[in-house]
Structures are given as C-alpha cells and as structure tokens.
Amino acid sequence: MRVELLPSSLPVSDAQFLVSYLVNGAVAVDAGSLGLLADLRRQERVRHVFVTHEHIDHIATLPIFLENVYEPGPDCVELLAAEGVLDFLHRDIFNGRVWPDFFALSTGDDRFVHGTPLVPGTPFTRAGLTITPLPVSHVDGSLGLLVDDGRVAVAFPSDTGPTDDFWKHIATCDRLQAVFLEVSFPDEMADLAAVTGHHCPRSFAAEIRKLDRDVRWIVVHRKARYAGVIARELATLGLKHVELVEPGRVYEF
Ligand SMILES: [Zn+2]
Ligand SMILES: [Zn+2]
Known part of the structure; x- marks a missing residue:
C-alpha cells in the first residue's frame, strides 16, 4: 500500500496546513490540499474521496478538486462521508453561492459528484x-x-x-x-x-x-x-x- 500525505505549503516543506492523504493514488482521505496537485492526471486518478469531518483544513480544496476533474458523462467522483457531513457540504459549500450545487447539477447522464453516506x-x-x-x-x-x-x-x-x-x-x-x-x-x-x-x-x-x-x-x-x-x-x-x-x-x- 502506498500512502502519501499531500504537501500543503509552498515551497514544499514539513509545514502542514491542510489534510489530504492519497492511498494507492486512487483513494483520497480528506481533501484539504487534493485540488492543489499540479499534475492534473494525479487528480483525475482519484475516484473516491473519504471525508472524515467537515473542518476546513480537511475540505478546503474539495470544490476546486471536483471542478478540476469534472468531465461530462455519467462517471464521477464518489464522496464518502457521514450523512451529516454530506448534508453540511451541500448546504454550506455546494449551495449555489459559495460554489455551484454540484449535487443538483448531477443528473443521470452528466454527474459532478455522487455522495455515499458512511455508517x-x-x-x-x-x-x-x-x-x-x-x-x-x-x-x-x-x-x-x-x-x-x-x-x-x-x-x-x-x-x-x-x-x-x-x-x-x-x-x-x-x-x-x-x-x-x-x-x-x-x-x-x-x-x-x-x-x-x-x-x-x-x-x-x-x-x-x-x-x-x-x-x-x-x-x-x-x-x-x-x-x-x-x-x-x-x-x-x-x-x-x-x-x-x-x-x-x-x-x-
Ligand atoms: Zn478537525
Ligand atoms: Zn484538522
């Protein structure tokens, strides 16, 4: 298993401001700095994002990441989080003001994101x-x-x-x-x-x-x-x- 804590400072240093881990390049744990990866192909390979809680250091670049990797079509990123966290993200971030409502914009054939509640x-x-x-x-x-x-x-x-x-x-x-x-x-x-x-x-x-x-x-x-x-x-x-x-x-x- 390969695990990387993505850097969150420029230039890259030991200073950690945000939280995102990549596991095997395909699964992200939190999205603090996920949307800052300069290599877009690395962002595109991430298909599942687990969000541990709603604090901003853990979700800061989630809106940017989802926009970066969006492609018209039915395939989309899966966001896995507690039901309450999914609600919070919808109401307070993807609400059509802070950022577009990617949940409402995700229809059958064209999807930005799919939420899966964690139990x-x-x-x-x-x-x-x-x-x-x-x-x-x-x-x-x-x-x-x-x-x-x-x-x-x-x-x-x-x-x-x-x-x-x-x-x-x-x-x-x-x-x-x-x-x-x-x-x-x-x-x-x-x-x-x-x-x-x-x-x-x-x-x-x-x-x-x-x-x-x-x-x-x-x-x-x-x-x-x-x-x-x-x-x-x-x-x-x-x-x-x-x-x-x-x-x-x-x-x-
Ligand atoms: Zn916290
Ligand atoms: Zn934190």
Whole structure:
C-alpha cells in the first residue's frame, strides 16, 4: 500500500496546513490540499474521496478538486462521508453561492459528484481497499478510517483527542502496520487540545499505549506555529516507533 500525505505549503516543506492523504493514488482521505496537485492526471486518478469531518483544513480544496476533474458523462467522483457531513457540504459549500450545487447539477447522464453516506463500523470496498469508518473523539460525527488491502492495513484516526473504540477495533487487525496520529498542540496548550478534541505530546504518549502493538506511529497535524516545540517535546518523551510525517513522501507498507 502506498500512502502519501499531500504537501500543503509552498515551497514544499514539513509545514502542514491542510489534510489530504492519497492511498494507492486512487483513494483520497480528506481533501484539504487534493485540488492543489499540479499534475492534473494525479487528480483525475482519484475516484473516491473519504471525508472524515467537515473542518476546513480537511475540505478546503474539495470544490476546486471536483471542478478540476469534472468531465461530462455519467462517471464521477464518489464522496464518502457521514450523512451529516454530506448534508453540511451541500448546504454550506455546494449551495449555489459559495460554489455551484454540484449535487443538483448531477443528473443521470452528466454527474459532478455522487455522495455515499458512511455508517460507522460498516466497511466499504473501493479500489481494492477495504475501508472501515470508526468513530473518534473530535467534532460530532467525526470518523477515523482503517484501510486494509488484504496484505497490510494502515489507520487514519484523523483529528481526535483521547478515544477508545477506535483503538479497540483496530487492535483486532493483525495486518496493521502504521497509524497516522495527530498531535496538534504543545503540552502547555493541553487545555485547549482537550476542549477542541486534539492531542498534545503527553496525551499522544498516553494514547499510543492503548494499542498493544508494534506499529509505526507517524505524527501528523502539528499546527505549523508549534511544530518545532511539539517535535522537541515528543523527542523528550523517548517513545519507540514514533516519527514525524514527511509531506510529499510516498510511504510504502
Ligand atoms: Zn478537525
Ligand atoms: Zn484538522
């Protein structure tokens, strides 16, 4: 399985402002920076976009991406998200004001987008991947994803603070090799992390102990302003198997 966290800064750097992962080039997890890929063919290869929640860093370029890849005809991109998130995208983004109503414009023979509601705990098979959405602890209805190709599995808890069911579920997956887990704030902002459903290094350290498995813990979603402090605090904790994500690197599992 190939996983890339798409860069979201110019020039490309470790700074992460937006969230989009590409899995095997065909499935996107979130669409923060998906529409910024300079190579349009790479955008066109993405046929399924899973949206974990509605925060702008996760959907920022979704409208641009859908416009970039639109071709007249019945084939279109599939947007997979919780029912509430699909409603929100329709009402507040694709509403004919902020952006055209791609849902209403999608008729039988000519479609911009097709929405598929995700049901927590119900796996979906797309592009050879079995993807299970699982509840996490962020805004209401936020979903993390377990992505399994039958040989290896990788987990994307997306934005979350301390949570339990997600870890219980993925602990049963023997193929699990890596988890892309967030650390948004430094320890001195632990209170803010707690009320906004995010991690700081200390809560991250407690969290990874919930999964009794040797997996790679790849740290994502450091607020750019605090990225250096977070890296130093994580290093001080001396945790095993923890690394900082490199945006634009293709991880092979
Ligand atoms: Zn969020
Ligand atoms: Zn976020």
